[in-house]
Amino acid sequence: MPATSAGLPERARPVLDEADISRALTRIAHEILERAKGAEDVMLLGIPTRGAVLAKRLAARIADVEGTTVPVGSLDVTMYRDDLRLKPARTLERTEIPDEGVDGRLIVLVDDVLYSGRTIRAALDALNDLGRPRAVQLAVLVDRGHRELPIRADYVGKNLPTSQRESVKVRLREHDGVEKDAVYLGTESETAL
Amino acid sequence: MKRHLLSTADLSRDDAVLILDTAEEIARLSARPIKKLPTLRGRTVVNLFFEDSTRTRTSFEVAAKRLSADVINFSAKGSSVSKGESLKDTALTLEAMGADAVVVRHSASGAAYRLANAGWTTSHVVNAGDGTHEHPTQALLDAFTMRRHLGGLEGRRVTIVGDVLHSRVARSNVRLLATLGAQVTLVAPPTLLPVGIGGWPCEVSYDLDSVVPASDAIMMLRVQRERMSGGFFPTEREYSRRYGLDAQRMAKLPEKAIVMHPGPMVRGMEISADVADSVRSVIVEQVANGVSVRMAVLYLLLSGNQSAIGPDIAENDNTEKKGAGA
């Protein structure tokens, strides 16, 4: 089967294109500022790997809109996952907490896809070991449903109805070496790189 | 299936880099107020030490505890081992107690290998030093320290000086550093070099002064005083003069070169006090890095349903290869 430029079989269906993603991020940036009443104590922590990329993009959007830079970092949740024993040992990703620290801040966790909610549960635990934020919010590019824990996103780029057999793959320029950002929906084999 | 860390010779380059990278991430976490991670909660790590080594045992203990594992220290002193209980029976006991991993230090070369492969235990085995064979986590923490200071190991010149013959640290370091692309030179009097060293992936020199100026890192090995009575060299003074690192020799090191020692040091013998305490010395840092590296090893061996590092062991294959000679 011929592959697309994203390295994906053609059958995987693009559900968001570059423009969609860009608009979603801009909207989320605005919403964060609106709810936080400014950017003063906001800190963005992306969950590696693509969540960290999205956090950086959001920070840039906020800077464009507000003219101030918000601290942005990454929070690896691997060591906090509840499914470690179910899979081979995983490689750790980078955790980079800005020097300001998380205490008393409004932390916005950023991830690409919200699914079972288990990653966010792990992130909340990881955050707990780092300090005591004023509040924690969650921003995701795609919410595909099927939650297994009482977790919801505060900011959603797109709500995407899926079946559990399907797989959602986010491809970002900085991370995946693709020419254009996109989000694909298909079966596991269809969306596998 | 990968299960154990017994020898650096078993580590592929990818394995070694994975351990060092993981340790790097873990080291970043250790600056946090809450250093504990929940990763190995409910797992039991046994420190099985047949030889005294407070340093290594403590390092493993801290590493395991920071990952939330339960730690049992089982040392030869005050246990049934000193009454002559065998390695096998000790292993069976620990197995019955439900140890997930056994960190073993033993005076016999191959003890860790035996523990892992004799069918006495299903635990993961981490070699914390076996006789004069290997001490893989020491080599990993050395490599980690060097990588941090030298910005990488490929092509870096590492000089290891001292009692190579009896040194498990040297053996583990030579294998690991070669795997990681460093150029290793061993320096020692010929009496303290093993037979057949020509086949090791390193250079050998008897002349420290000629090697010092071409060293990015120099690692001094401990020389035990009993080696002198074994007739390996004439006097401490002569050894120190020919193979010790003092300020004068250190001055001939390249500008950014570092001085290392696996500890415990014999100040005034293989290393002078001013060198050990100098700015080039990374000896204290080695100790700190030991915890991160050991956390990485425990994490990679224990956290998943399959270890990420170590030799690949075919499952259910206990039949040992029988060589049919020439």
Added chain:
Amino acid sequence: MSTTYLIKNASVLGGEAADLLLRDGVIAEVGSVGSVRAEGAVEIDAAGLIALPGLVDLHTHLREPGREDAETVDTGTRAAALGGFTAVHAMANTDPVADTAGVVEQVWRLGREAGHCDVFPVGAVTVGLRGERLAELGAMADSAARVRVFSDDGKCVSDAALMRRALEYVKAFDGVVAQHAQEPRLTEGAQMNEGELSGVLGLAGWPAVAEEAIIARDILLAAHTESRLHICHVSTAGSVDLVRWAKSKGYPVTAEVTPHHLILTEDLVKNYDPIYKVNPPLRSAADVEALRAGLADGTIDAVATDHAPHPQEDKDCEWAAAAMGMLGLETALSVVQHTMVDSGLMDWAEVADRMSVRPALIGQVDDRHGRPLAAGEPANLVLVDPEAKRTVDRTALASLSQNTPYQGMELPGAVVATFLRGTATVLDGKLA
């Protein structure tokens, strides 16, 4: 009344087939196939089997007295019979040491009582194997056990003056000193062959020079004293060269090699399984090659098992703590067939020479063992099926211990029957 056996159609020393009649402890008749008839004889169809003189082992550890948990004279000689042996020389490193007439007579008597093969005790050279002063060699020679081979095996008679005296002293009763060649200072704490692998494994090396230095010295002492020297378990290419040189000079020197040194190499130590821990240690492939060549050309006179039983707990441990030694009696002939016969280096007549005739000569038991398979000779012989294959199962061995290095290995050849003075000790591959 002992049973009369008529062995039909056996290939004598691997050569022409013949019928052999065993009656009253001797080979009563040897004739062409179908020519020998005997009323009431038990007939054994030996088609495809090879008849060899009963094997003679110069180097067996029967462990009794003292370590009856490892082996007894009874179990050890059962193993010997199953391996095709009709005589074994029982080493002196028992507890108490076989350094007096009393101990050697006890071992000899136990052998007679067991009845599976002849047991010839070896006497210690020095009191308590301590290498300090000569044991009462003469008393042992004159005892009922009629000791002719003296050895401190397990320990080297390292003192040159003492070795000289021992060589001189045994001349009085045509004895032989069997030296365990191991320079003690060069092998302190030695664990395996010294070489690149020992360096990598961090195991103290047992250098070839420690064996060769003693052999060289003792060859010169034997020449000087004009006394008989036998060298136990040579294990290095250099040792073979030294023995070859000694023989070229006509010196009274003989040597043995173990089956395991003909087949196993030091690479096996890599897994630190003490089943491969033995003294002298397993050597390199080049050494194995040289030993095979030396055995084939007769430089090495004999294959001797160095059968060394150890209880499980002495092997089921870390390498350094383990005992040295491996079982050998029940696998020796198969290993020799595999390494020497099937490889084309030797024929069966040469096997008979190295495993029966010459060992009997060295041990001075050639009046009873290692004899030709001819009418009137003592009926000590073994029938071997060279086509058989068997997988070694340590739990099925007759030895009380299980420390065979060949566990799970398929080896060629099987002992079908062993006869000691006309009595079957083994029939159909089982103890009779």
